[in-house]
Amino acid sequence: MADASVQSSRSRDLDKLLLRPGNLVGPRFEPGPEMRDDLQTYARVLVVGAGGLGCELLKDLALSGFRNLEVIDMDRIEVTNLNRQFLFRLEDVGKPKAEVASKRVMERISGVNIVPHFCRIEDKDISFYNDFNIIALGLDSIEARSYINSVACSFLEYDSDNNPREETIKPMVDGGTEGFKGHARVIMPGITPCFECTIWLFPPQVKFPLCTLAETPRTAAHCIEYAHLIKWNEVHGGVAFDPDNPQHMKWVYDEAVKRAELFGIPGVTYSLTQGVVKNIIPAIASTNAIISAACALETLKIATECSKTLSNYLTYNGAEGLHTKVTEFERDKDCLVCGPGVLIEVDPSVTLQKFIDLLEEHPKLRLSRVSVTHRGKNLYMQAPPVLEEMTRSNLSLTLFELMGKLSKDVVNVNGTTTKNDQKISCLRKLSVVFKGIDGVTDMDTAGGA
Amino acid sequence: MIKLFKVKEKQRELAENASGGAPVKKQTAGELRLHKVNFKPPLDFLLDMTRDISELNLPKSCTMQFPNGKDDLMNFEVSIRPDEGYYLGGTFLFSFQVSPIYPHEAPKVKCKTKVYHPNIDLEGNVCLNILREDWKPVLNINTVIYGLYHLFTEPNYEDPLNHDAAAVLRENPKMFESNVRRAMAGGYVGQTFFPRCM
Numbered sequence A: 001m002a003d004a005s006v007q008s009s010r011s012r013d014l015d016k017l018l019l020r021p022g023n024l025v026g027p028r029f030e031p032g033p034e035m036r037d038d039l040q041t042y043a044r045v046l047v048v049g050a051g052g053l054g055c056e057l058l059k060d061l062a063l064s065g066f067r068n069l070e071v072i073d074m075d076r077i078e079v080t081n082l083n084r085q086f087l088f089r090l091e092d093v094g095k096p097k098a099e100v101a102s103k104r105v106m107e108r109i110s111g112v113n114i115v116p117h118f119c120r121i122e123d124k125d126i127s128f129y130n131d132f133n134i135i136a137l138g139l140d141s142i143e144a145r146s147y148i149n150s151v152a153c154s155f156l157e158y159d160s161d162n163n164p165r166e167e168t169i170k171p172m173v174d175g176g177t178e179g180f181k182g183h184a185r186v187i188m189p190g191i192t193p194c195f196e197c198t199i200w201l202f203p204p205q206v207k208f209p210l211c212t213l214a215e216t217p218r219t220a221a222h223c224i225e226y227a228h229l230i231k232w233n234e235v236h237g238g239v240a241f242d243p244d245n246p247q248h249m250k251w252v253y254d255e256a257v258k259r260a261e262l263f264g265i266p267g268v269t270y271s272l273t274q275g276v277v278k279n280i281i282p283a284i285a286s287t288n289a290i291i292s293a294a295c296a297l298e299t300l301k302i303a304t305e306c307s308k309t310l311s312n313y314l315t316y317n318g319a320e321g322l323h324t325k326v327t328e329f330e331r332d333k334d335c336l337v338c339g340p341g342v343l344i345e346v347d348p349s350v351t352l353q354k355f356i357d358l359l360e361e362h363p364k365l366r367l368s369r370v371s372v373t374h375r376g377k378n379l380y381m382q383a384p385p386v387l388e389e390m391t392r393s394n395l396s397l398t399l400f401e402l403m404g405k406l407s408k409d410v411v412n413v414n415g416t417t418t419k420n421d422q423k424i425s426c427l428r429k430l431s432v433v434f435k436g437i438d439g440v441t442d443m444d445t446a447g448g449a
Numbered sequence B: 001m002i003k004l005f006k007v008k009e010k011q012r013e014l015a016e017n018a019s020g021g022a023p024v025k026k027q028t029a030g031e032l033r034l035h036k037v038n039f040k041p042p043l044d045f046l047l048d049m050t051r052d053i054s055e056l057n058l059p060k061s062c063t064m065q066f067p068n069g070k071d072d073l074m075n076f077e078v079s080i081r082p083d084e085g086y087y088l089g090g091t092f093l094f095s096f097q098v099s100p101i102y103p104h105e106a107p108k109v110k111c112k113t114k115v116y117h118p119n120i121d122l123e124g125n126v127c128l129n130i131l132r133e134d135w136k137p138v139l140n141i142n143t144v145i146y147g148l149y150h151l152f153t154e155p156n157y158e159d160p161l162n163h164d165a166a167a168v169l170r171e172n173p174k175m176f177e178s179n180v181r182r183a184m185a186g187g188y189v190g191q192t193f194f195p196r197c198m
């Protein structure tokens, strides 16, 4: 009895969500202790990033009843992280973030198991990511988000009616902060817009014209970019500038100060130099905490269906007062990453040349001047001549062989098609299925392109 | 989704126990294949690049090289041979480095040939608006190559990176022309030596 009461007090708040019925619960939600137990036993969540957001996310998820967590991060702890990445201490400086963060959370929250991965996200097999039920992203780069998004969407399969198969949906919860602003979003590939569907949400970075930097600087940032982009190469020709090397950064700062003095421009500081060169805005601990809390709650809602999930993009602005808003963005139907693509069934004996001919005759495609790409490998490029020459020998090989003898997979093609008597260029996703190859006999029977 | 997670976990255990045995039912072909082969995911920016490159419509006198082979389209070189203007007869090599968020961000372009030019400095930095402040995701590699080509047919002294060259072009076009010829043939302009590029 004593044990049971300890147990109930520890999950008291969670129980309010999981043990009681509600008006906003999902259709399959069955309140009860089994839900709580299953969450602990079966939900496997990967946290990508162990920085400001990642530390918060790990802690929040562990306190929300998740017990099987893994975290991946390639960085080591720096002194400047300590003000907000609260799992780290001075003696941890130089150690991998993923390892220290896991250890600290496990020390404080019993029963939680966190496996750290100290490596780049690209270093992991794609199958590594498929072992998780949900992926939570606490990242600060568009590149890394875009990569994880491609990985998660590559698991997605559609049925013959072009509806996503639920068991292949890899939900993602993405958080991001910049100073006092932040966002949290839920990505259900095939259902809600993926990262690539809404890539335009990210504003382009400000880039100053080089000639302004060289001739007519007006701001402190101009002086810093002059030192970083022009002066560095002039003096260190050949040595690549490394933004993570403090000596390099100091050199750029010193040069920027000289430049600013020459033109009578105030305001060059070391931290502004770092900010401009690395294109970073100072991180605010409370923004990370708020965004991460929203992400952890969404993760819990996806797993348990104890409430409707955010649909689908929350913005938070704490710069002046406080403003939050949820916007429901729509999917890009033709998204190359999360869209279904056009189903094409071919015989394994079909050569690449024959396949390209088929696309020209295909009623839905009518593509000419076709180039074919499979998972980053260019199977055939029709231009420029140098690439055409390099890929021409593939034309006589079978597509099946060129695609690594998979029973089915996605290829991307681009070429020209005619629409309203006009030639337009078009980039398409094709879902290629080889007839009579094991592993697909029980699926994709209907559909027929 | 927890019920689904539960089913998946049970399948995983089953698959692990059946180590190498008959294919596990219910597991989709996709999952099986992912365990068999480690592939890169199809990345959106690579597709954008593939399209861009395969649709290039280069000026006649431009050629491309892909030093890392047919599958690395993110790093390549373009040589430009202007067929009119001050730089007629010269060959100028540019390196392109394309970022993973292309076309959200412009490619990084450097001139590898040392050139006497008002808009290209001696380190190979290029002042071309569409490479910096005026880049938009609707632009592409083709636009950039034409922009570079244009710099040779119409150098301008209003956006100088090489201050001296710009001043000479503005004040004495005849002298600018002879400086360009001297530099391209391999020789000194002022204190600076330019290797031959014709």
Ligand SMILES: [Zn+2]
Binding pocket: A193, A194, A195, A196, A197, A332, A335, A336, A337, A338, A339
């Ligand atoms: Zn998408």
